[in-house]
Amino acid sequence: MTVNRPGLPGDLPSAEVLWARWALVAVLEATTADERAGHHRTGTWVDDEGLHLDDAGCTWWAFAQRGAGRYVLYGEDESSQVKWHEPPVDMLAGAPAWLPHERLRDLLEGCELGCVYWYENGTWARAPYPSTLKDDGLDCGVSRFVDRTDVLQVIADEDHGALPAHDAATLLDHAESYRLTQDLLFSLATGLDRRAPERPAMVRAWERAGLQRP
Incomplete structure (x- = not known):
C-alpha cells in the first residue's frame, strides 16, 4: 500500500488493523528496562496512553483510542512541511471535540506537531491541506505499519x-483478528527464547494492547 505525500486519509488501513500491527511490534519489543525509561523511551511501545513510536531523532508518533470506534493518530516526521507552511495550516480544522485538544495545542505551541489524523465511524479524516503543501510526514512516519509486507518483515x-x-503471517493474522493468545505468541516466536527474562514485560504490553478479545 502506497502512502501519498502529503498523506490522504484513505492511505491508512482501518484503525483496528493499524492498532493491531503497531501493537504486535510493541509487544515483541517490550522490555522491563524500556518500561522504566519514562519520557526518555525510544522504539515502539504501548502504555496506558496508547501506542508510541520514537526513533530518538527523525520521527515520533502516538496512536490512541478515544472511546468505542474512535482513534487519534498524531506526531511528526522531519519530512513534514506542515508547521513551516505559509500561510499556516490549521491541523485541527474540522477536528471533533473528542480529540485530546489540550495535548495537541501544547504540541502546536511548541512547534512539535507535524500532522493529526482521526478515525470515527469506520473512516479516517484530517484537516484540509492547501495544494502547495508537499508532505505532512505520514509516509516516512507510519508507512512501516501501513504495508502488511513491511510489518511481516519487521516481526x-x-x-x-x-x-x-509462515509463522510470522500466522502471528499477524491472529493479532489483526484480535485472537492472539499468550500461548500462541510464545509458541510461534521461537527466537524469543533468548529474551525469556523479558516475557513479563511482553505480557504486560500484550495486556495493554488488547490483542485478545472475548
Whole structure:
C-alpha cells in the first residue's frame, strides 16, 4: 500500500488493523528496562496512553483510542512541511471535540506537531491541506505499519520474532483478528527464547494492547 505525500486519509488501513500491527511490534519489543525509561523511551511501545513510536531523532508518533470506534493518530516526521507552511495550516480544522485538544495545542505551541489524523465511524479524516503543501510526514512516519509486507518483515527479523515467513503471517493474522493468545505468541516466536527474562514485560504490553478479545 502506497502512502501519498502529503498523506490522504484513505492511505491508512482501518484503525483496528493499524492498532493491531503497531501493537504486535510493541509487544515483541517490550522490555522491563524500556518500561522504566519514562519520557526518555525510544522504539515502539504501548502504555496506558496508547501506542508510541520514537526513533530518538527523525520521527515520533502516538496512536490512541478515544472511546468505542474512535482513534487519534498524531506526531511528526522531519519530512513534514506542515508547521513551516505559509500561510499556516490549521491541523485541527474540522477536528471533533473528542480529540485530546489540550495535548495537541501544547504540541502546536511548541512547534512539535507535524500532522493529526482521526478515525470515527469506520473512516479516517484530517484537516484540509492547501495544494502547495508537499508532505505532512505520514509516509516516512507510519508507512512501516501501513504495508502488511513491511510489518511481516519487521516481526520476522532477528530483533523481533525471528520467525519463518509462515509463522510470522500466522502471528499477524491472529493479532489483526484480535485472537492472539499468550500461548500462541510464545509458541510461534521461537527466537524469543533468548529474551525469556523479558516475557513479563511482553505480557504486560500484550495486556495493554488488547490483542485478545472475548
